[in-house]
């Protein structure tokens with residue numbers, strides 16, 4: 347692509363493009379593909395996790411639309427457009443569904459038109475913003491225009507939280523976002539975890555870190571507390587993404603091939619603030 351805006355540095359890998367390269371997309375550059383090759387050397391199953399994560403995202407949005415009755419979604423850490431974007435999944439069930447997409451990679455903005463191909467009965471919007479500034483997302487004109495904050499919202503933080511360091515206070519970010527939504531809203535989140543294959547996931551993550559990509563190792567219990575404290579988990583709870591309401595009979599990959607946990611949870615009527623994990627020293 348020759349007409350890229352100058353802020354897109356194709357010489358350095360970026361999480362959105364590395365993820366795109368891992369799932370076999372075409373919106374990536376040599377630096378991203380080299381990082382993927384190095385990750386695959388250390389962690390040969392590394393393509394399985396994003397594929398299972400993406401399938402989980404689809405099943406979760408289908409659940410939120412078809413079973414929980416949600417009609418509006420805020421998807422932070424959207425990634426480069428690929429099949430089954432949130433609005434496509436939701437609008438296949440309810441065409442009036444609305445989705446606001448947020449990512450901090452300027453390349454996603456370049457491709458955002460693909461995210462904006464809404465059914466005329468629904469709507470989509472794209473905000474280029476950083477999850478570490480949740481207030482900026484919640485007050486962005488596109489979010490205020492498209493989302494009705496008096497009605498339940500599906501908040502998606504799928505494959506995002508392991509890209510936030512502890513210093514970014516991810517639990518506070520989640521709490522701020524969930525806190526802005528009414529009761530009956532849902533959070534969908536997933537997180538790369540290391541407990542099923544510590545050696546290889548750590549080696550893969552080290553490659554990413556060496557490439558300048560922040561990646562924070564966490565186990566599933568730490569992720570569950572960070573994301574879902576004070577919320578009502580939908581069964582089966584926080585599980586490997588491949589085990590979250592799987593469809594079909596085909597055999598599922600082994601835990602050590604997946605290494606991503608996910609869950610879906612509802613904000614209850616009297617939500618308990620979700621801050622306890624990072625405010626102990628305050």
Ligand SMILES: C[S@@+](CC[C@H](N)C(=O)[O-])C[C@H]1O[C@@H](n2cnc3c(N)ncnc32)[C@H](O)[C@@H]1O
Pocket residue numbers: 361362363365399400403422423424425426448449450451454475476477478503504505506509
């Ligand atoms: C692993 S991809 C996940 C894409 C998609 N949500 C999925 O699960 O298939 C993570 C995305 O989060 C974006 N991202 C990383 N850090 C971010 C931040 N601080 N603010 C906003 N987006 C971020 C990356 O650019 C990338 O597109």
